[in-house]
Amino acid sequence: MSRYTIGVDFGTESGRAVLVDVADGRELATHVYPYSHGVIDEALPLDDRTVRLEPDWALQDPDDYLRVFQVTIPAVVKAAGIDSADVIGIGVDFTACTMLPTKADGTPLCTLPAFRANPHAWVKLWKHHAAQPEADRINALARERNEGWLDRYGGKISSEWFFSKALQILDEAPEVYAEADRLLEAADWVVWRLTGVETRNSCTAGYKALWSKREGFPDAAYFGALDPRFANVIDEKMTRVITPIGERAGGLTGEAAAWTGLRPGIAVAIANVDAHVAVPAATVTETGRMVMIMGTSICHMVLGDEEKVVPGMCGYVEDGIIPGFFGYEAGQSCVGDHFAWFTENCVPESYEREAGDRGIDVHGLLGEKATRLAVGESGLLALDWWNGNRSVLVDADLTGLLVGATLATKPEEIYRALIEATAYGTRIIIETFEENGVPVHEMVACGGLPEKNPLLMQIYADVTGRPFKVSASSQTSALGSAMFGAVAAGAEAGGYATIADASRAMARLKDRVFEPIEANRVAYDPLYREYVKLHDYFGRGGNNVMKTLKALRSQARAGRPGPEA
Amino acid sequence: MSRYTIGVDFGTESGRAVLVDVADGRELATHVYPYSHGVIDEALPLDDRTVRLEPDWALQDPDDYLRVFQVTIPAVVKAAGIDSADVIGIGVDFTACTMLPTKADGTPLCTLPAFRANPHAWVKLWKHHAAQPEADRINALARERNEGWLDRYGGKISSEWFFSKALQILDEAPEVYAEADRLLEAADWVVWRLTGVETRNSCTAGYKALWSKREGFPDAAYFGALDPRFANVIDEKMTRVITPIGERAGGLTGEAAAWTGLRPGIAVAIANVDAHVAVPAATVTETGRMVMIMGTSICHMVLGDEEKVVPGMCGYVEDGIIPGFFGYEAGQSCVGDHFAWFTENCVPESYEREAGDRGIDVHGLLGEKATRLAVGESGLLALDWWNGNRSVLVDADLTGLLVGATLATKPEEIYRALIEATAYGTRIIIETFEENGVPVHEMVACGGLPEKNPLLMQIYADVTGRPFKVSASSQTSALGSAMFGAVAAGAEAGGYATIADASRAMARLKDRVFEPIEANRVAYDPLYREYVKLHDYFGRGGNNVMKTLKALRSQARAGRPGPEA
Helix, strand or coil: CCCCCEEEEEECCCCEEEECCCCCCCCHHHEEECCCCCCCCCCCCCCCCCCCCCCCCCCECHHHHHHHHHHHHHHHHHHHHCCCCEEEEEEEEECCEEEEEEECCCCCCCHCCCCCCHHHHHHECCCCCCCCCHHHHHHHHHHHHCCCHHHHHHHCCCCHHHHHHHHHHHHHHHHHHHHHHEEEEEEHHHHHHHHHHCCCCCHHHHCCCCCECECCCHHHHHHHHHHHEEEEEEEHHCCCCCECCCEEEEECHHHHHHHHHHCCEEEEEEEEEEHHHHHHHHHCCCCCEEEECCCCCEEEEEEEECCEEEEEEEEEECCCCCCCCCEEEEECCCCCCHHHHHHHHCEEEEHHHHHHCCCCCCCHHHHHHHHHHCCCCCCEEEEEEEEEEECCCCCCCCEEEEEEEECCCCHHHHHHHHHHHHHHHHHHHHHHHHHHCCCCCEEEEHHHHHHCCCHHHHHHHHHHCEEEEEEEECCHHHHHHHHHHHHHHHHHHHCCCCCCHHHHHHCCCCCCCCCCCCHHHHHHHHHHHHHHHHHHHHHHHCHHHHHHHHHHHHHHCCCCCCCCC | CCCCEEEEECCCCEEEEEEEEHHHHHHHEHHHHHHHCCCCCCEECCCCCCCECCCCCCEEEEHHHHHHHHCCCCCCHHHHHHHHHHEEEEEECCCCCEEEEEECCCCEHHCCCCCCHHHHHHHCCCCEEEEEEHHHHHHHHHHHHCHHHHHHCCCCCCCCHHHHHHHHHHHHHHHHHHCCEEEEEEEHHHHHHHCCCCCEEEEHHHHHHCEEEEEEEEHHHHHHCCCCCHHHHHHHCCCCCCCCCCCCCCCCCHHHHHHHHHCCCCCCCCECCCCCCHHHHCCCCCCCCCCEEEEEEEEEEEEEECCCCCCCCEEECCCCCCCCEEEEEEECCCCCHHHHHHHHHHHHHHHHHHHHHHHHCCCHHHHHHHCCCCCCCCCCCEEEEEEEECCCCCCCCCCCCEEEEECCHHHHHHHHHHHHHHHHHHHHHHHHHHHHCCCCCEEEECCCCHHHHHHHHHHHHHHHHEEEEEECCCHHHHHHHHHHHHHHHHHHHHCCCCCHHHHHHHHHHHHCCCCHHHHHHHHHHHHHHHHHHHHHHHHHHCCHHHHHHHHHHHHHCCCCCCCCC
């Protein structure tokens, strides 16, 4: 008799359910629900008044998340043509940090009439960037007090993270902060809605809320020094009980069973993060194999047996990705975004025309022309910092650089140089891990780019000197959640005892492996050495021109009467 | 009674005559003759066989030059509706170094049947770049022997110059070298054709043939060390009698009078170079005011009272521009070319569409958008080395750099950064002159760019902190030649005694002056400091990445089976 689990992946614009056969990971059906209010970044979706949002705000409506369950789960059960009684578990992954304030029973403050018009009562989406002043205070105070946890995050925490957002609520809407019995990740909130049990997962707690298994949270003295009212944020609004991912959060409530058409009581897994949940779905549950989620940006994840401080990571969390391992995360802030910027701003009409005449898109045309170039033939080298540098320099104020241009330089040469720059950036991350005791010998890619851009994959293999494999699933995160659903259900219910077991049975790679081409690997070495020289000169204080230019830019903009001037 | 002179300007693709009123410089008529064989860079224009040229070759047909006189002079006299008897003088300017081998009577070797199929018998145009190996030998030997004259040319001479080309003839076609009684500039050759008198002008001799008024030519020992057959090149093929520009070369011969319809015996001026002849036509006959000829590249010229060694110039020549002064020349190799490259390769379809919809060209659209940006607002900085750096680094292997790009960077911001980079390059040239005792307090621009690009002119004024005036004539070189024609005729014949007198009467500036805007001048200072830091780091050996990339590029290309691979 077949058994199934459902993975639900909450993205930025929509939620997606995938129904998976537990035996072999076959994806039987998928359904996507676009959030009815999407990303709320201009005004609150109210009928009776207008509440505009400041720049850099990004909110969501928690009811949209419930509608994902209500719409997509019945849809995949129906589309797969299975008996809903054979679904044994659900797993959930989410963007992070995406957080909200609720009452003690989980009711979101934004659903209460008294708070509906207050933007701070709504869900703050991961890309809500308005808490930068709070992040700056958190960082400055941590450095001043020499807080040990700062090292775990490459020396700097982000405006996107949990306490930046929580502190912004306190700063700007103390009445919302006071009324909030709970502050929590939307990931944990949706699991609470499914199970009736409030849990906090180790992944978001570790990567976004400064928690570690051995040291817990920063202490009350630190939080109190940020703001006396913030001293007991953990005990007042959160909890010190953090559950490792891979555990069962609870059983499906009657209410949630009614929403979804599934059996009450089936297992619901502890929540997870969209990036991290992809790791076992990309077949990785051991050390030495790095998973790269490649899209607009790149998230690099690798497991380690021991605790190592690797400079410039996004963070490392024990039990954060796979129970029993330290999960290390690094990142590059500008990859797919880079190529999108280039094709929008720098590709001439003649190329658009050529692509149009041949019925291909301009990315395809550029890729075709760039593929014909030999390594080094363009004479170009770039620093891939169009959106700052996350790992290993952790510096958002760095900017892009291109060197080597001549009057003979062609668009496809610049395009290839940008791809190569991101590959050099990945190589620096890999080498930094290895130099600090976290080995990386093979790469597994997932996300949108690997499917679309074989040239890019080959360049990454050649530059890093490592084989690149590709996850077979095009919805790796949802598959990973379904796998965690099977683990939450357990072996006795037809699932698995561990995520490693689930991964062996349910995860798969594509047949095509991008092996490094030896001649290219050798040819990239001197180019990489030049990249490192520029990287260190501009990124480690040899010449702060990028920061000076940014400061002068801010001055120039501040000196102008307005955007229309 | 009105008196007229005719200036004939020999360009790369065509020759142009302008007929000018001596009293006030009014340009009464212009006529252009496109050379029937243009630039000969693929095969010799022969009827009876095919002789292909190597890459980097660029030849011309001397008969085309004679046709310029035969066609354009009658045409301007006719169009102006004047009496040809009232034309009192002719002046000529030419591209340089553009040189040819002739018999003792001036007959070009390429017109002799025995040599017609030998490319070395034809005119080598200024942009014939195939003599690079000879230039390399000339430079290496000069450094080895510590030749003092090398300093006058910024430490390096060009493949375009006279002895590079002459030595290439000797190397590759010793039979042509042996048969050539004379080797000379086409500028001097056309004057010889008009007057029957062989002269050598001080401008090409000084800037292109290593001559100086005080030291003459390099000595025979040096030339002999290049090649024993080359030891006496000066005495065998040239002359040590060099005539200052501003003198009369001779009177128009009967033959040339018949070609042109002018009176026999009227004054013909000593030949000049197209750039240098523009200086008095831009009203400059004194120290302190720099003339910039702004087109695909920029040529900077300024006069000095004393001999100064200024690093990184193209050269300085006593009597080379205005008799009685040292004429200093510097250059930027990539200006208009830069913007042309950018609009061809980096401007997106949406901009082409917007320009088309509004009925303007894309340069106009970019200029309009770039004008709206405040100084520093783009956050971008470029090194303007897309075609190497002539002054002050004298290094053709440098390449372009852009720093400061973000995902919000727009094409007009890059466009403006490229303009600014060329302005910073000009400021470095000005400051280098001033630091070495050659003052520059005002700028006069001529050439194609000043007319077309007011944004560029304002940026140059703001960056350099100096007023930019613009020559009133759009054919400054031809006007300058007409002025020298008036000086050759002399005051008694209705012309002028000196070029300064001619300039005062005949040259004019436009009313519009680009004055530095104080706020912009101040705002550019910190950006210029950053430019200088990058300039010195990449240009003076701090990081030789540009040369390394060029070397790797050459390797990559050499390793490929062919251009189609």
